[in-house]
Amino acid sequence: MGMTAPVGTWLFPMGLVVMLLLDRLAGETALLLALAAGVAVLGLPHGALDPEVARQRLGVRGFARSAIFLLGYLALGLAALLPWWHWPTLALSVFLLYSAWHFGEDTGERLGVAGALGYGLLVVFLPLALQPAASAAVLAYLAPGGPGPLFHGAGWLCAAGAALLVLGLCRADRPQPSDWRDPLLLLLGAWLLAPLAYFVAYFCFLHSPRHLLETARALGLHDWPSRLRATAPATLATWALAGLALPWLLQQSAESAVLQMVFIGLAALTVPHMVLESLAAPRRGSSPEGQSGC
Ligand SMILES: CC1=C(/C=C/C(C)=C/C=C/C(C)=C/C=O)C(C)(C)CCC1
Numbered sequence: 001m002g003m004t005a006p007v008g009t010w011l012f013p014m015g016l017v018v019m020l021l022l023d024r025l026a027g028e029t030a031l032l033l034a035l036a037a038g039v040a041v042l043g044l045p046h047g048a049l050d051p052e053v054a055r056q057r058l059g060v061r062g063f064a065r066s067a068i069f070l071l072g073y074l075a076l077g078l079a080a081l082l083p084w085w086h087w088p089t090l091a092l093s094v095f096l097l098y099s100a101w102h103f104g105e106d107t108g109e110r111l112g113v114a115g116a117l118g119y120g121l122l123v124v125f126l127p128l129a130l131q132p133a134a135s136a137a138v139l140a141y142l143a144p145g146g147p148g149p150l151f152h153g154a155g156w157l158c159a160a161g162a163a164l165l166v167l168g169l170c171r172a173d174r175p176q177p178s179d180w181r182d183p184l185l186l187l188l189g190a191w192l193l194a195p196l197a198y199f200v201a202y203f204c205f206l207h208s209p210r211h212l213l214e215t216a217r218a219l220g221l222h223d224w225p226s227r228l229r230a231t232a233p234a235t236l237a238t239w240a241l242a243g244l245a246l247p248w249l250l251q252q253s254a255e256s257a258v259l260q261m262v263f264i265g266l267a268a269l270t271v272p273h274m275v276l277e278s279l280a281a282p283r284r285g286s287s288p289e290g291q292s293g294c
Pocket residue numbers: 095096098099102124125127128135138139195196198199263266267270
């Protein structure tokens with residue numbers, strides 16, 4: 001991936017408008033449906049390229065290596081799932097932190113470690129800081145014992161995130177307009193939209209499509225049929241796994257089932273996804289070369 005403009009630049013503003021309309025005009029149920037459908041159809045495929053990443057970057061070919069990769073991937077996902085049973089508040093805090101890191105990586109190539117961390121902190125903690133009551137209501141389904149100390153420090157984490165992001169932008173050699181535009185749109189979205197609508201707009205219209213298209217490009221998957229062929233098996237397998245959890249989840253309310261499935265499911269899937277990314281990624285310096293200063 002070079003220093004070209006990040007792909008899918010216009011999708012995010014469009015997603016914000018769509019979700020703003022849905023948030024204002026439709027009810028809570030429509031929002032939950034949009035969350036489940038959006039994550040399943042637009043969100044999951046960005047991780048579904050992982051087997052192809054492993055094949056091309058780590059040489060995972062043939063039955064034995066593919067089986068070991070699959071088992072390792074599932075074992076890491078399961079290991080990430082278990083803490084949610086016994087220590088949900090701790091699991092939630094850790095999830096918020098590694099999500100911030102993971103989301104920040106979308107900008108790391110241009111903004112360096114500090115800028116990326118700042119960006120990721122803003123993505124995750126802006127809705128918690130700007131809409132604490134609505135966010136706490138959602139988080140209560142994931143961690144009934146309380147959202148934990150990071151939730152209460154969300155304002156400070158956003159302030160730290162903004163400072164780190166500005167530092168990263170100042171030091172970046174060739175920041176793209178979307179590197180400062182997106183955080184401003186995130187601020188607007190976190191302020192105007194319900195936290196779930198904000199998440200759908202960000203995750204389904206910015207993070208996932210950008211990640212999917214950039215990874216597909218890097219893997220040489222240039223047309224949609226080949227992208228579909230590469231993402232379909234893992235996407236369908238994840239739907240099947242989610243289907244297995246459904247009878248157990250539906251012992252609770254539908255709202256609780258959707259929120260736990262989506263967020264705890266993403267928490268589990270993101271761990272092997274991040275481990276694979278760190279193993280497969282070409283080494284990245286701590287900051288871009290030829291920094292320009294503010
Ligand atoms: C639960 C929750 C939030 C956090 C969601 C996170 C942190 C999702 C992470 C997803 C990942 C890491 C996907 C990987 O591609 C918000 C939006 C702050 C507020 C609403 C409730």
